[in-house]
Amino acid sequence: MKKRIAILPGDGIGKEVTRGAVEVLQAIGERFGHQFSFSYGKIGGGAVDEMGTPLPDETTRLCKDSDAVLLGAVGGPKWDQIPVHLRPERGLLKIRKELDLYANLRPTLYYSSLADASPLKKEVIEDVDLLMVRELTGGLYFGKPSERSTQDGRDVVVDTLFYQKEEMTRVIKLAFELAQNRGGKVTSVDKANVLESSRMWREVAEEVAKDFPEVTLEHMLVDNAAMQMVRNPKQFDVVVTENMFGDILSDEASVLTGSLGMLPSASISEKGPYLYEPIHGSAPDIEGQNIANPLATILSVAMMLRLSFGLEEEAQAVEASVNEVLNNGFRTKDIASPGKKLVSTTEMVEEVKATI
């Protein structure tokens, strides 16, 4: 199989972790006989510095010409004070729109080897296996108006939560499809007791559910979901929600198992290419020190192999390697614990490659 992959390292540790993931992809290519070619594009603060925009058109073009996109991370204090439309995260929001990445998938997996790192009790998180599906191109993120004005001499401000029904349908449908191949349960999160958009969301979920008789649908209010996520995360299989609620809940979910540096994500469009990135940020404080955890990015590559290329065996090979390396006691600094072998970013990558 031949595939073109766009690599957008971005800022901070983005370069280091994507470099590691590319090496893992190459190792997979060699072992399974695939040809992966890599092209590099700029995004985020580095792009602002060099080209005056957080998402240059040529990066968009590169992505559209590729079969999949791997992103490192964007942002850093260096760009905190520049005008809003130039901020690194604008690049992220723009690429989502440009590629129509309407759904963000974030698995939260329990790693028994990392249980100590979790703030939660072991019995609460043991065997947690939840998948957050977040709507990614609608809601408060892109609704207009989003502006200040004066009304009767008073300063006021408005943001707009806007959705097309069709945008709800496609992401909820995706959640059901995913649940079908997992635990068979969808928790749809909304605030139907307050928001009209949530009442529509709930109706759409009911409609979609009719086509998936073997999947159980449950509705949960967002405030309750924020509670239940901490109280009993095991109750969840697939959780689907709108953009802003998803932003909050998926970050909450990501710390449950104590393995933030381990969590991958995929952003899906109708026609492809899909975009993959680790959950974690650009961590400018540890940039260039060769101590960042590359596993989230490596596991993002496993998602790429599975979801973009249909290479299930190859995906499992990557996931198995990561597990083996952890079981062998190798740890980057963020997940280090007494008695384990502390390794650098590049050493961790070598270990993973060696077990592939």
Next chain:
Amino acid sequence: MKKRIAILPGDGIGKEVTRGAVEVLQAIGERFGHQFSFSYGKIGGGAVDEMGTPLPDETTRLCKDSDAVLLGAVGGPKWDQIPVHLRPERGLLKIRKELDLYANLRPTLYYSSLADASPLKKEVIEDVDLLMVRELTGGLYFGKPSERSTQDGRDVVVDTLFYQKEEMTRVIKLAFELAQNRGGKVTSVDKANVLESSRMWREVAEEVAKDFPEVTLEHMLVDNAAMQMVRNPKQFDVVVTENMFGDILSDEASVLTGSLGMLPSASISEKGPYLYEPIHGSAPDIEGQNIANPLATILSVAMMLRLSFGLEEEAQAVEASVNEVLNNGFRTKDIASPGKKLVSTTEMVEEVKATI
């Protein structure tokens, strides 16, 4: 001191827990020589059934004529399918607007006697003492338009996040005032990298901070806050945020210490009366069984004594009684644990009264 208190028991266990709290207020009145008079009003599902509206005008009038309001809880499956404008929680939203309750205060306190009940590890929650200050009358909750329509033949929906700058100022100012008498730190939560309203919020926080040089202000993005709340709740002192973010984060905060049945809240207006209520819901599944935990409502009464009546000593007497009763091993079912004495709602109330 003479005070008129409006009691709105509401639905489900609301009646049982407010009854207990009234008895505790009476006990305080006797011991400290105050005269509390109680008048009862309807709100929620019961009000819908009897009077066709979740907040009858006479309840509003009663509240406005009182020095403070104590609310039990509203809602239940019985009213889940009725038209939105009649739902029990509409009564809650309406009373907030009618009394202009612009700030909701929710302390989350660590009880060493209840540490086992927390989903978090003891070292993570030990000595947590955080106060959520949630804006309660603005944002997505009341913004217009909130409606469906068709655009180019497509079904669409819009909700509106609207704020007056002045609404931000007063609640943020309150947070600073509260922090001054606590840990001296305010964490202002927003989504300034996406929302214009959050950028205004951040500016207002900076402005207000100038008048409180002894208080430290920190800004945190809401997704990060949802993480940090689980990861390291001890870092927080006072957290202030807009209505919807506050709804989500305060519910998240409320499960950290495992003592949801223990958590009180106060809703503040500029001129009073203030409204007090437990965090927990109406729990229709255990209604009438005399097993509900009355302590959250009793602790809400302690907040009333402190914030509405300036009776600090009396407030502390209530809080001390609750602590003593817990230390003596008394537990309602929700916080029961092996080796402790399981008591009913009324028995728990008797224990608290006995130690006052």
